[in-house]
C-alpha cells in the first residue's frame with residue numbers, strides 16, 4: 398500500500414506569470430496533470446496535492462482527477478509542505494513525495510523507488526551543472542549521509558555533481574517523526590524535506606540514493622527557458638510514440654504534438670503540423686504542410702491538404718479536405734466528401750460524395766449525398782438572434798454565389814441558378830432562380846464629357 402504527496406504550493410516567481418508554476422503547459426497540458434496521470438497509473442491509495450499559491454486554479458485544473466487537496470497556508474519550505482499532508486495518511490503506508498513541476502518522470506522510475514528496501518530512498522541524478530540543486534553527500538563507503546542545499550553548501554560540497562531530484566520515499570510515520578525534528582536554521586530559514594536524510598542516518602536507519610538512468614525525465618522548470626527545454630524533451634518523446642504507432646513524420650522536428658493521439662498505420666504527417674486536444678487518425682490519413690487539428694477523428698484514407706484548420710471534425714470515410722479549409726466544431730463528413738479552398742463549415746453534415754469546392758460558408762446544414770455546392774454559396778444561418786438550419790437534398794446543385802436564407806430546404810436533385818437568394822423552399826428536381834432577368838438595351842449610348 399502506498400500513497401503519493403505532490404508539493405505544488407509554490408508560486409514559481411521566476412516564471413513571471415499570473416498562474417502557479419505547476420499549471421504552465423507542457424505538450425498543451427499543465428505540468429501537474431502529466432505528473433498526476435503518471436502516478437495514477439500505478440494506483441496509489443491516495444494522491445495528496447499540497448496547494449497554496451493559486452490554490453483555486455490548481456484544484457480546478459485537477460478537477461475529476463480524484464486528488465485530495467491540502468492547503469499550506471504559508472510557504473515555509475518543502476518539509477513543512479509535506480508535513481501538511483501526512484496527518485491524513487496511515488503511518489504504515491509508504492509515501493512517495495514529488496515536486497509538482499516534474500512532468501516527464503516515468504512510472505518505471507517511481508516503481509523502482511517504491512521497491513527499494515531502504516527505510517528512506519531519494520532519487521538522485523548526475524547533473525551537468527549542479528548549481529541550485531541539493532547535493533547528495535556520501536561517506537568513504539559510498540553511504541549517503543546528508544543532502545546539502547546549494548546555498549548552505551561549502552565549496553567542496555558544491556563540487557559534488559550527484560544531486561537530489563526532489564523525489565523521496567519512506568513510511569508516512571517515519572516522515573512525520575523526522576519532520577517534527579527538522580529545524581529552519583539554514584540560509585533560507587525554511588523547513589527542508591531534505592534534512593530527513595541526516596536524521597534518518599542519525600537514527601541508524603537505512604538510507605539509499607537511487608540514481609536515475611535518464612536524467613531528462615527529472616527536468617523541472619523554474620523559468621520560461623527551462624520550460625522550453627522541457628517542451629523539447631516532451632516533443633521528442635511524443636514523436637517517438639507516433640513512430641511506434643506506424644506514423645511517418647516527413648520533418649519530425651517541426652511537428653508539434655499537444656494532444657493525445659491515436660493513429661493508425663501508414664499515416665503521413667508533413668512539416669509544420671500541430672495536433673491539439675484529442676486526435677484520432679485512421680490508417681493512411683495524410684496531413685499536409687501546416688495543418689492544425691484540434692479534437693478531430695479522421696477515418697482511414699482522409700487527406701487534409703496544406704494550411705487547413707480543423708476543430709471538432711469527424712470524417713466517417715475517406716475525404717479530401719483543403720487546402721486552406723476551415724472546418725469548425727460539429728462538422729461530420731461521410732466518404733468521398735470534398736471540401737476545397739476557403740470553405741468554412743460549422744455544425745454541418747455532408748453525406749457521401751457531397752462537394753463544396755471553393756469559397757463557401759456552410760453552417761447549421763445538412764448536405765445530401767452527391768450534392769454539389771458552387772463557389773461563393775453562403776448559408777445565411779443567423780438572423781441576428783437565432784440560428785436556423787439549411788437542408789440540401791441529395792444530388793442537388795447549388796449555383797455559384799447563392800445565398801440560402803435559413804430555415805430553407807432544397808429538394809432532392811433541385812438546381813439553384815447562380816446568384817440566387819433562396820428564402821423559400823426550392824422543390825426537388827426543378828430549376829429555381831431568383832435573380833433579375835438579364836436584358837440588353839439596344840441603342841444605349843455611353844455619356845460623353847460635357848464642355849464648360
Ligand code: UD1
Pocket residue numbers: 404405406407408447469471472473474475476477478496497498529530531532544546560561562563588589590591617
Ligand atoms: C528542492 C530540494 C533540492 C532539489 C531540488 C530539485 C529541498 C529543500 N530542496 O529545491 O534538494 O535538488 O528541489 O529540483 O527540498 N513547495 C511547496 N511549499 C513550500 C516550498 C516548496 O509546496 O513551502 C513546492 C514547490 O511548489 C515545488 C517543490 O515544493 O513544487 C520544490 O520546491 P522548490 O522551491 O522548487 O525547491 P528547490 O529550491 O528547487
Ligand code: MG
Pocket residue numbers: 617619
Ligand atoms: Mg525547484
